[in-house]
Amino acid sequence: MSAPPSLRTRTAGHPRPVLEAHGIRKRFPGVLALDDVALKLHPGEVHALMGENGAGKSTLIKVLTGVHPADGGSIVVDGRQRHFDDPLQAQHAGISTVYQEVNLCPNLSVAENILIGREPRRFGLVHWSALRRRAAELLAELDLDVDVTSLLSTHSPAVRQLVAIVRAVDVSAKVLVLDEPTSSLDREEVAQLFALVRRLRDRGVAILFVTHFLDQVFDICDRVTILRNGRLEGEYPIGDLTHVSLVQRMVGGELATLDKLSDRAHADAAERATGKPLLQARQLTRTGHVEPYDLDIHPGEVIGLAGLLGSGRTEAARLLFGADSPDAGELIMDGEPVSLRTPRNAVARRIAFCSENRKSEGLIGELTVRENIVLALQAARGWTRPLSRAKQDELTHHWIDALDIRPAAPEAQVRHLSGGNQQKVLLARWLLTEPRLLILDEPTRGIDIGAKAEIQKLVARLAADGTSVLFISAELEEVLRLSHRIAVLRDHRMVAILTNDDSVTPERILATIATGADS
CATH class of the missing domain: 3.40.50.300 (P-loop containing nucleotide triphosphate hydrolases)
Structure with missing residues (x-):
């Protein structure tokens, strides 16, 4: 070509x-x-x-x-x-840069964000009308229609990206x-x-x-x-x-791909689904975030959550981990009602949650790879029962090798690692606790295709070994490749739960999202 x-x-x-x-x-x-x-x-x-x-x-x-x-x-x-x-x-x-985590001030207006640090002044004070006029001119030059007086916090991530770019090119x-x-x-x-x-x-x-x-x-x-x-x-x-x-x-070679779950895997999942669920949600809801939903998760089953951004996928998952408290409904684990009001309650029942915001809600950048990996296990043991340094080193080396974390440097600060390797460190932390249910929220977002394939294979292995997985991804092909069943969300409502057989395609899921019902 x-x-x-x-x-x-x-x-x-x-x-x-x-x-x-x-x-x-x-x-x-x-x-x-x-x-x-x-x-x-x-x-x-x-x-x-x-x-x-x-x-x-x-x-x-x-x-x-x-x-x-x-x-x-x-x-x-x-x-x-x-x-x-x-x-x-x-x-x-x-040379200007707009990073993945947009560095803006949501409490300021669009105009203030565009010209922050370069505000036009008169008599030593900010000339507000000139500031708004200049910001509007910059947006108009790039054919963007955004109200410069509006608070940035009222806009979508896309508009915030556009504002960050306008600010960058104005210099x-x-x-x-x-x-x-x-x-x-x-x-x-x-x-x-x-x-x-x-x-x-x-x-x-x-x-x-x-x-x-x-x-x-x-x-x-x-x-x-x-x-x-x-x-x-x-x-x-x-x-x-x-x-x-x-x-x-x-x-650097042939790409190893992960096929969609085999017929045998689907048959095994169907057999497991006839047994007692590990976790059941019954009319679980959080007002304004997710409407009442029912969901059963069986041992060794991968449940995919599919839906557009803002559909309520993350909100539904957070209720299962105690990261948010439900306004109504109940959770049943091993056939008994349970109260998961805090993440500590969930961890005690061997439920793990890898947040999509791995930097702000997962990893501690100033700590080492070793310290991040053992964090959840140490918290579960309690600080009166500290892990010995020898045990920490043993566990860390095991998971660095098992997940191919690069570089293989236990004492490196985790903030110096790439996004994919940071994600592996977060996974290692939770796998160390031997979870019965692992909730993965966008675990492959922003990482390369090689690391993505490794994480997908890991999910398949965990399910084969009996771990239940709740898998959230904006990539429908990825959800289809890994999941035994797929729960589809639309406008904070769970509208369908599909068994992942040959009839389920990305087009069918998109149609379900669009119509609010499975055709």
Whole structure:
């Protein structure tokens, strides 16, 4: 396949890249994160940065934007060699970044967020009418219709992403780095974001697009740079690659795929479903968050929760873990009513919950991998029965090996790990407690395809060994691949529970979501 004409047209008039990085090296204690990495960005192109978790993508972004100083190599912007000691220097050179966790102030207005730190002033005070007028002009220039006086907290994640991008490009950005910008967006919101990206591209901005969604790379990007194990694998026009060849270059070999559950697995699940449920929810509800629902979860059964963002998937799961308290309904475990008013109650009954917000509700970034892994087990034992250091080391090494956590450095701070490896640390923490029910909320979001396949295989193994799993994912194909039954939610209401046989397809689930009933 040949490169898209749009790429040939845009790069033909700009022979000199706006940004070049050569021979970039970066070492952390015990880890060589980047080794002789190169990158070129041309004006007016969208350039993907791809690689498995731990490949070095985040580290490269942080070197390019002044968060981390490089230990070797050079960065050239507009033909001039630069060295950035902090993000402000990179911003002054024309490099702006919008991270996955958007750094905005939800209690301020849209206008204030766009111009924060650069507010127009008169007589030493903020000139509010000028501020609102300037913000409106910036939005209009990019064909965005947002009320600049409205509080940012009233808007969707997609609009917040757009506001963050407008703020970033208002500082004369020549390079815009988008780090996983679509991880929390639905399809319509992704389309809205991509429309803005294309407008910025057509204005000559070079856009570095970091994502794990392969379809989006082929939809929006012109070229791709692939990293593997901290080294440059190669740079390619996107038109020269297929989905399979891109993945093979990322993982360094043939991709092992996980088939949909076999007929035998479905038969085993059907047999288990005739026995006594492990956990039963009866008319469980939380006003304004999830309407009354019934759900039975049997030992060794994977129940998928499917629905659009905001449908109530997470809210339904949190009630089963005691993270939120129900307003009505009851829970029955092993045939007996139980009260799970707090997560401590749930952990005591060997229920584990991996939150979708692994950074704010799961991991403690300043603690080591070892300390994060043993945290739940130590809490369950009580602080009067501390685990010996030898036992901590034994358990940590076992799960680092079992889950292939990279780097295999128990004393590394977990915040230095990639997203996929952080997710594995969180899984190790809960698997250490030998849960009877494991609730996984978006466990593969924002991680690479190799780590995703590993986690999916782990779920299948756990179910085969008798662990019950409640699996939440926005990716319908993933839910279909893993689940024995699928509970479909729409507008905070559980509208159907489907047995995952050959008749269940993504189209059928989408139709159920759209109509509120299984056809």
